[in-house]
Amino acid sequence: MSKKNIKLMQGNEACVEAALMAGMKFFAGYPITPSTELAELSAEKLPRIGGKFIQMEDEIAGIAAAIGGSIAGLKSMTATSGPGFSLKQENIGYAAIAEIPLVIVNVMRGGPSTGLPTSPAQGDVMQAKWGTHGDHAIIALSPQSVMETFDITIKAFNLAEKYRTPVIVLTDEVVGHMREKIEIPEPGDIEIFDRKVPGPGEDYLPYRLEEGDIVPKMAPFGAGYRYHITGLFHDETGFPSNSTDNADIMLKRMISKIEDNREDIVMYDEFMMEDAEYAIISYGSTARTVRNAVKTLREQGMKVGLFRPITIWPSAEKEIKAVGRQVKKIIVAEMNMGQYVQEIERIVKSDAEVFHLGRANGEVLMPIEVVQKAKEVF
Amino acid sequence: MTSEIVQKYFRIENLPHIWCPGCSNGVVTRALTMAIDELGLDQDNVVVVSGIGCSSRAPGYLDFNTLHTTHGRGLAFATGIKLANPKLDVILIAGDGDVSAIGGNHLIHAARRNIDITTIVFNNNIYGMTGGQYSPTTPTAAKGTTAPHGNIDKPFDIAQLAAAAGATYSSRTTAYHVNQMVKYFKDAISNKGFSMVEVASICPTYYGRKNKSGSGVQMMQALKNDFIDKMAYEKLPEEKKEGKHLMGVFKNITLPEYTAEYQRVIDALQGGENNE
Known part of the structure; x- marks a missing residue:
């Protein structure tokens, strides 16, 4: 019997620990209370394992760079709170339509606007779903404790990879800053899901759904598949398409990949x-x-x-x-x-x-x- | 007949492009592929990123790893890609509005970091995609659909802005000066750090029509006549300097590059014994 790995830590710390165990290799963000520990810990830990951290010039750049990191093949995360969550909305929609796996942590604080920066709130629940413009499906998970923050952060990465989608960890100032006992599982005891990538020499269309897959396979940039990613409606080739028929098919697929898999996603x-x-x-x-x-x-x-x-x-x-x-x-x-x-x-x-x-x-x-x-x- | 360059580097199936007759975007895009070809870059290793606008549609026609992002944010996406995989050759294509208005913050910070990304700005002094509104590079007194009485803003000098913000290579040429443009692109891509090439371009449809600049050909001739190398400019008599725009290399220095510096941090942490 190995000794249990019991720790006392904050929700924000547990989130980073879990992200690393889930395979996070890239974090881009911008400092904001009460999420800042997520950036600080990622900055401390990522380079030790060969991962990358970057503090960007603003919240928008934070999510944009994180999407870029994911496109280059690394599991990526960004973290923020109310005002920053508002600023990230356009690119959440980009990740949704381009189907880029990404974890976005929003440690909710009082709003609107600068509001109550150090106080808890749950005021971003509707924004998490409808904050970005246009129809889309989204996954948002909300933990009640430090231990659960750990568990659902793992789950968030897995869902992001499995469904090629942005996943929002919707925590709050209480859970983020509260210190509780948690038991960190052994890496072998948790299930980790990695995005499916095309095999070598495969005839690859970046947005073609293949038999038996939930979402199209995702090749990292630089792996020999030269393809196009855009926030415009696109067809299977990835290139823009103005076809209303195509837009209909694509939008319904983007929504149904989440809605039809509630059994797997809903906790x-x-x-x-x-x-x-x-x-x-x-x-x-x-x-x-x-x-x-x-x-x-x-x-x-x-x-x-x-x-x-x-x-x-x-x-x-x-x-x-x-x-x-x-x-x-x-x-x-x-x-x-x-x-x-x-x-x-x-x-x-x-x-x-x-x-x-x-x-x-x-x-x-x-x-x-x-x-x-x-x-x-x- | 399609040239070898176009055959090799363009996605022929996506042509013809959406650009207007007389637009210089095709010239600049082709010059970029010539530079990439002459440098012998591995096509699979080249990433071309863009934001939103007329020029930002260029990556869709280019046979590389191409990413068409949100308005102004191309450099932030590109920064993520380059940092995640520094081996990739990352090039940004942007318009003047995209890179110096909505994306201005990303421009100065990418330059400040000296991250190895080459930024190519198609500067046509107007928002073309949305129909001719004034941009941060529209000259004072020029007209746009949102400056019907003449622009009262002062324009940005994008090449100098990037140089001042920390780019280690920055130059300006025009869509007319193709040979120089190809050379500048090659020098920019070869520079290990943040590089800027501003290409003075033309938009006959919107800028030209609003400002009575004539046809595409006439606007190209104006680029030829109005732009002068900064060294040659110094030697001009004062009376001939009027109305001239400077082109040339504004900065070309060597400084530590961002992703290499980050790798040094990783190496130090992973190589050292007592890093706790």
């Missing part, structure tokens, strides 16, 4: 949901508040459970619908003025009554507030 957690008559849906650090409140409410005889989406986008549609059918009423608790609640309302429709408990003043929700809200509406 969630349930607490005391088996016999629940009321549910509280919450994610990220706020879910910890709710878990505590659920225990209190159970002690007081209320049949309340917690449903916690870990994958925020695509949403756990099937499971949330089932929650709506199981319970009479739902509270959605989140650190914003009402964002993910809209998604829950969309999914559960009239199956259950949906209430919102939220705040965006930089203070976390307290268990007593959740208890009070539950007593008020349940």
